[in-house]
Every structure is written in structure tokens, then in C-alpha cells.
Amino acid sequence: MERRTFLKTTGAMSTVGIAGLAGCTGDDDNGEFPSENLTWMIPWSEGGGTDAYARQLAPLMEDPLGQSVQIDNRPGAGSLQGSEWLHGQDPDGYTFGTVNTPGWDFTWRAQEVEGWDVEDFEPVSYAGIFGYTLIVNNQHDISDFGELRDAYADDEISGFGFQGVGSDSHLGTLLLRENYDLAYDTAVAYDGGGPTQEAVISNEVAAGFATNTSAVAAEESGEATAIVNLMDVDITDTFPEIDSITNYGDSLAWITEFLQAQIAPPGTPEEERQIISEAVREACESEDSQQWVEETGNIIEYGTMEETAERLDGVVDTIESEVDAAIGGFDEFLRIVEEES
Structure with a gap:
């Protein structure tokens, strides 16, 4: 099967590398972040598109971070179960996750979730389009x-x-x-x-x-x-x-085209998020990732923390407008879901 390559980096490159960022934040162990393994939460089962991206990029982030990155699949409720878990984790930079916007925002709004908001999370980066x-x-x-x-x-x-x-x-x-x-x-x-x-x-x-x-x-x-x-x-x-x-x-x-956005629990400091974001960038730009996109046709596109924040801002309002035009609003969607369940 013929494949094509998609590898794009958007926005200005950060002039601060991983080495420059490490040590500028506080850490209980040695004054540097990270000093232990990181957890990358994927709110879907193994074998799906989001999981495939994470498993491609995670090993390539380990060298710049100096620590391993462990994938933690937490499927359920159309990605909301894992998202709720992530929301409750310590905001220390050691746990982050991927959400697929606008699908994630849509599902949160459709299920009328209480107790947490999609806008509570802190942006880290984005790594692909699918x-x-x-x-x-x-x-x-x-x-x-x-x-x-x-x-x-x-x-x-x-x-x-x-x-x-x-x-x-x-x-x-x-x-x-x-x-x-x-x-x-x-x-x-x-x-x-x-x-x-x-x-x-x-x-x-x-x-x-x-x-x-x-x-x-x-x-x-x-x-x-x-x-x-x-x-x-x-x-x-x-x-x-x-x-x-x-x-x-x-x-x-x-409703069918998504940005793979990395997010962190509410309150996670910017410095720690920037270090993770830089590691995502290095993984996206690596030769291994370039070879992966050539072989699979997947689209890797890195976005900075600031660009990710812009892409996540106001998505729920936009989705509400689209759903209203497409099917008569969320109330009608939920009525049909209940009727057919």
C-alpha cells in the first residue's frame, strides 16, 4: 500500500531546550523535574488511534526527559472515565493525558457531566490529527x-x-x-x-x-x-x-476530525508542562516518527502549549452551535439516545 508522509511543526520553535528547563522548577527529591517516571493516560482501550500515537511517541520522549513514560489505558464512557481520573490526579507534572478535541468536548457536553469541566485542564501540547x-x-x-x-x-x-x-x-x-x-x-x-x-x-x-x-x-x-x-x-x-x-x-x-491534545490536571505548573511539551516536540520530529508516518500515513503535527490552549478554547460553544444546526440541539440528541437505548 502506498503511504504518504505527514510531519509538521506549527508555531515558533521554543528556544529553551529540555536541559535548559530542567532544574528551573521545584522537586522534593533533587530540585529537578522530572526525577521519576511519568504516566501518560489514554482514555481509550489499546489498539485504537489515540493509543497508537501514544505508543509511538512515548519511548521517544524518554531520552529528553531522562525518565520512562508509561502508558495507562483507562477506557470508558467515551473517554470521560479516564478524563475524570486525570482531573483528580496530583498537579505535579508526573501525570498527563491525551484527549481528542472536539470529540472529547462533545461527549462531555452530551453526557451532562457534573463535578468537573473540560476547561479545568491545563494545556501541554498537541501531537497529531486523525x-x-x-x-x-x-x-x-x-x-x-x-x-x-x-x-x-x-x-x-x-x-x-x-x-x-x-x-x-x-x-x-x-x-x-x-x-x-x-x-x-x-x-x-x-x-x-x-x-x-x-x-x-x-x-x-x-x-x-x-x-x-x-x-x-x-x-x-x-x-x-x-x-x-x-x-x-x-x-x-x-x-x-x-x-x-x-x-x-x-x-x-x-465532528469526525480530531486534534490529539495533551493535557494535565488542573493546577499543574507551566514549567513542568513546558518540559513535557518539549519532549513531545522532540518525539514528533524524530527520525523514528518520520519513518512511522511514512509507513502508516498517520499525521503527526506538533503544537506548542500556547497553540494548544488556543485550539481548546471555546470548543464547547462551537459544538453546541453545530449540533443545533445538525440535529436540533443536544436535548434532541439525548432524547434519541435515550429512546434507542
Whole structure:
């Protein structure tokens, strides 16, 4: 499969390296941060797109940090379970996590979470762009969205998988039915991209949501194919034959295209966050990461702490406006979710 390379660094490069930042913050052990291992919380199961990025970058952050970075998968509630856990961790810089905005903000708003706010967290960096595709089990010999739509309409296939009740992909599933005539018989919620992908590969459901990152693994299994790009980002160098949802209606990028943002617990000092951000930058720019994007077609894009703050600011308000236009608002979305649960 032909791949393309995406490696971009945005904004001005920091003139302060890791060595220059280390030692400028307080630490109970030796006056330098970090003096022990760091934990990178991923609020999804192993095998999904977010997990794949973290497992690529984490080892490459260890040399500049001088400590190991351990991945901690905490799936549940469409990424909110892990986010709530992260919110309650000590703000000492030793724990941070990844969220996928705007999907994360959407799910938080849709589930009407109390006790913490998405705006409570401290920005660190962002490391990539990815989003949703539709994958289909190869037993059904379906190559584009039109054929998928016809197969459901004619009862030739059964089951459609998405990633969590009340999540962004749940809304996407409803929009595909209401606005793009995808008449699936049953929609099944799974806990993240890995389980959804496995359900399609095993033919437990005929088709479903997968990120472009995990869709590569689905195709490499020989059991499933990515047939529809739900983003605006062009991924035809990775999936040369992939169809686009914009051939059938309006763009869905506002709910299907994500920025992988690293965040820290509320109150985490800027100095510690800057050190982590610089380590993310070095990992993104490494030769290993460049080779990874060449092999997979994944999009690595580093953003500074300040740029991440700008990208996270006001997302919930924007999402509320988009949901109102798309489906009549969150109250209507939640009514449909409850009705179909």
C-alpha cells in the first residue's frame, strides 16, 4: 500500500531546550523535574488511534526527559472515565493525558457531566490529527458508501458499530442515518476504537467507525477495508480507493476530525508542562516518527502549549452551535439516545 508522509511543526520553535528547563522548577527529591517516571493516560482501550500515537511517541520522549513514560489505558464512557481520573490526579507534572478535541468536548457536553469541566485542564501540547473512517468486513464485497447504503437497505448485511453511547461517533451514526440514508438495522456501541474494529474484523457487525490510524491495521488483517473517509483531510495516499462522505452530502469534519491534545490536571505548573511539551516536540520530529508516518500515513503535527490552549478554547460553544444546526440541539440528541437505548 502506498503511504504518504505527514510531519509538521506549527508555531515558533521554543528556544529553551529540555536541559535548559530542567532544574528551573521545584522537586522534593533533587530540585529537578522530572526525577521519576511519568504516566501518560489514554482514555481509550489499546489498539485504537489515540493509543497508537501514544505508543509511538512515548519511548521517544524518554531520552529528553531522562525518565520512562508509561502508558495507562483507562477506557470508558467515551473517554470521560479516564478524563475524570486525570482531573483528580496530583498537579505535579508526573501525570498527563491525551484527549481528542472536539470529540472529547462533545461527549462531555452530551453526557451532562457534573463535578468537573473540560476547561479545568491545563494545556501541554498537541501531537497529531486523525479522524473517522468507515470500515466494512471483506466478506460483503462492499467498496464505497453507495454500496454500503444499498446493502443495508436490501437487508444483505446486519449491524453497524460505533464507539460509545452518547459519543461523537454515536452522533455521527445518527447523522449517517438521518442525512445520508444509511438504513442500518442495528447500531451497536463498543468501548472505543479497538473493540469496534475487532467487531468488524470478526463480522460481529458488518461495518462501523474506525479512525484512519486503526483502519490501517484493519486492512492489514485482511478481514476489513476502509471504504469511506468521514474527514476533510485527504487520506487517499494511504487508502487510494477510499470514498468520501462529501460525495453524498455536507462535510462531517466538525465532528469526525480530531486534534490529539495533551493535557494535565488542573493546577499543574507551566514549567513542568513546558518540559513535557518539549519532549513531545522532540518525539514528533524524530527520525523514528518520520519513518512511522511514512509507513502508516498517520499525521503527526506538533503544537506548542500556547497553540494548544488556543485550539481548546471555546470548543464547547462551537459544538453546541453545530449540533443545533445538525440535529436540533443536544436535548434532541439525548432524547434519541435515550429512546434507542
